[in-house]
Amino acid sequence: MIVVLGLVIAVAAVAAGVAGVAANTSDVNRLTSDFSVFDYHFAGTTGELFLIGITVGVVGGVGVGLVAAGAWRSTRKGAATRRELRQSRKEIAAVQRDLAKTKEPAKKPAPAPAGARAPAWSMSKLLRKSDKGAAAAK
Incomplete structure (x- = not known):
């Protein structure tokens, strides 16, 4: 229902804009002086000025709509x-x-098997004493 209402309002706005521009395009409705926007000079009728206003409004509305849609x-x-x-x-x-x-209670780790090998290295092998020190101690 809201979409239909929006379309009816949009059609009415377009009809009013076209009627406003068509009614104000004669030589009687010429602007008395030109005006400038960003150093671009406009001269024409009030209908053309109204059309420019409609265009600016539509562009602004599209921008606001894009911001709202993004948000x-x-x-x-x-x-x-x-x-x-x-x-x-x-x-x-x-x-x-x-x-x-x-959750079951945690089990203790299994003991090492009886035939386990000794480590391949030990601190005593790494820290060998020299034979000189052993001979002097005797």
Whole structure:
């Protein structure tokens, strides 16, 4: 319903703009002096000035609409992200509760087998004393 209402208003605005420009384009409606915008001089009728105003208004409206659409989209995207985060946190909490219920006590590590080998290196092999020191001590 709102879309239909918007279309009716847009058609009425276009009709009013066309009527305003058509009614003010004769030589009687010439501007008494020209005017300039950004060093561009305009001279013409009041209908042409009205048409320029309509164009500026439409461009401004499109700009505002784009800003609003971008803000709406980022807001919706942020809301969806927050919703997904909330859902994943609920799932994590449920899994943690399930793990806490079914968790078995930690087992002690198994002892080394009886036939385990000694390490291949030891500190005594790395820190050999020279034979001179051993002979002097005797």
